[in-house]
Amino acid sequence: MGKGKDARLSDVARAAGVSQGTVSNVFNRPQLVRAEVREQVRLAAERLGYGGPDPKGRLLRAGKVNAIGVATSEQLGYFFEDPFARTLMQGITEACDANGTGISLVSAIPDEALAWNMHNALVDGFILFCLVGADRLIAHSRERKLPFVALAFGETDESISIIGIDNVAGARLAAHHLVDLGHRRFAVLALEFESGRAGPAGLADVETAIYPAPRERLRGYFEVLTGAGIDVATVPIYNTLNDAETVAAGLEYIFSLEEKPTAILAQSDRIALEAMTWLRRHGYAVPGDVSVVGFDGVPEAALSEPPLTTISQPITELGRRAVNAILNPQAKPVQEYLEIELSVRGSTAAPRS
Incomplete structure (x- = not known):
C-alpha cells in the first residue's frame, strides 16, 4: 500500500473500508x-500521509483553472512598492473579484526562471505588464497558446491584444503646459532605456532605447x-531606475x-515625487524655482506637497479592461488606447523672471 506521496485515493478507500467515490466526496463535497x-476517511488518509487529490489534475480536466496570470519583468515586490503598479493591480483585482477569478503573480526575476514560471503557471491567460521586457513575456505567452493582453506596451503590434495609452500624445501635453507657462530651460528624468542602466543620456541613446515607453515620451517632449525653438540637444536627460537613489543621482548631475x-x-509620478522631495531638501522651491510635471496620475500625486501636475491615465480601467480581454477572448487581437488628460495642480507655475 502506498504511503506519503505514493498514496492514492484507492489506498485510502481500502484502508477506510469505503468506496473510492466516498473518499472523493470527503475531499471535494464533504x-x-x-x-x-x-x-x-480522515484518519485513514492521515495514517497513509495522503493529502487529498491533486487540484491541478481536477482543474486541468475541467479545461479551466479560473485564474489569470499577471506577468512582469520586475521583481514581484514591484507590484506593492510602485504606486502605478499598485493602482493597476487594484483595477485587476476589482475585475477578478467581480468575476470570481483568482490571480497568479508571475515574475521574470531571476531572468532564467521566466520560461519555467510562465510555462508552469496554472492560469487561463496572461496580463503582461510590459513597461520593460515585453519581447520575452510575449514570446512565452505565445508558446502557452493562452489568451494574453499587453499593458503599458509602447509599440503597435497588430498581431497581439494591447490595452494602453498614447505615450507620445501624453508627453506632448506635459511639454505644452510648461512651454505655455513660459519655461525655456528643461531637464528630463527618464525611465530606463535598457535594463538596469542609469546615468546621463544623449539624443543617440534615445534613438536606440530598448524600451519603448521612455523613447516615445521623449519623442513627445522634444516635438x-x-x-x-528650443535646441533639444542642450536638454539634459538622465536615465533613472524609477527609484529614489537614481532620481537623486540624476538631480545631482542636472x-x-x-x-x-x-x-x-x-x-x-514616482520619479516626480522623489524629485520634489530632493528639490525641497536642497532648498529649491516647487514651483517657485523649479516646476515639475509627472506622468501616470497615481493617487499619491494629488496628495503630495505641492500636489503634482501630471499626465493622468485611467490606470484602474486599464486593469479592468485587461481582465475582461482575458475572460472574453476575441477571435482577433483587440487593441484599445484609453484617453489621457493633463491634471494641472500646484507643482507647476510660470518661471521667475
Whole structure:
C-alpha cells in the first residue's frame, strides 16, 4: 500500500473500508458524507500521509483553472512598492473579484526562471505588464497558446491584444503646459532605456532605447520643445531606475550643470515625487524655482506637497479592461488606447523672471 506521496485515493478507500467515490466526496463535497464516515476517511488518509487529490489534475480536466496570470519583468515586490503598479493591480483585482477569478503573480526575476514560471503557471491567460521586457513575456505567452493582453506596451503590434495609452500624445501635453507657462530651460528624468542602466543620456541613446515607453515620451517632449525653438540637444536627460537613489543621482548631475533648469519633465509620478522631495531638501522651491510635471496620475500625486501636475491615465480601467480581454477572448487581437488628460495642480507655475 502506498504511503506519503505514493498514496492514492484507492489506498485510502481500502484502508477506510469505503468506496473510492466516498473518499472523493470527503475531499471535494464533504457535505454529502456523514460526519462519522468523514472522520473514518480522515484518519485513514492521515495514517497513509495522503493529502487529498491533486487540484491541478481536477482543474486541468475541467479545461479551466479560473485564474489569470499577471506577468512582469520586475521583481514581484514591484507590484506593492510602485504606486502605478499598485493602482493597476487594484483595477485587476476589482475585475477578478467581480468575476470570481483568482490571480497568479508571475515574475521574470531571476531572468532564467521566466520560461519555467510562465510555462508552469496554472492560469487561463496572461496580463503582461510590459513597461520593460515585453519581447520575452510575449514570446512565452505565445508558446502557452493562452489568451494574453499587453499593458503599458509602447509599440503597435497588430498581431497581439494591447490595452494602453498614447505615450507620445501624453508627453506632448506635459511639454505644452510648461512651454505655455513660459519655461525655456528643461531637464528630463527618464525611465530606463535598457535594463538596469542609469546615468546621463544623449539624443543617440534615445534613438536606440530598448524600451519603448521612455523613447516615445521623449519623442513627445522634444516635438513640442523643438516647435518652441528650443535646441533639444542642450536638454539634459538622465536615465533613472524609477527609484529614489537614481532620481537623486540624476538631480545631482542636472543641477551641477552651468545652466539650471526651471522645469523638469519626469517620466513617471514616482520619479516626480522623489524629485520634489530632493528639490525641497536642497532648498529649491516647487514651483517657485523649479516646476515639475509627472506622468501616470497615481493617487499619491494629488496628495503630495505641492500636489503634482501630471499626465493622468485611467490606470484602474486599464486593469479592468485587461481582465475582461482575458475572460472574453476575441477571435482577433483587440487593441484599445484609453484617453489621457493633463491634471494641472500646484507643482507647476510660470518661471521667475
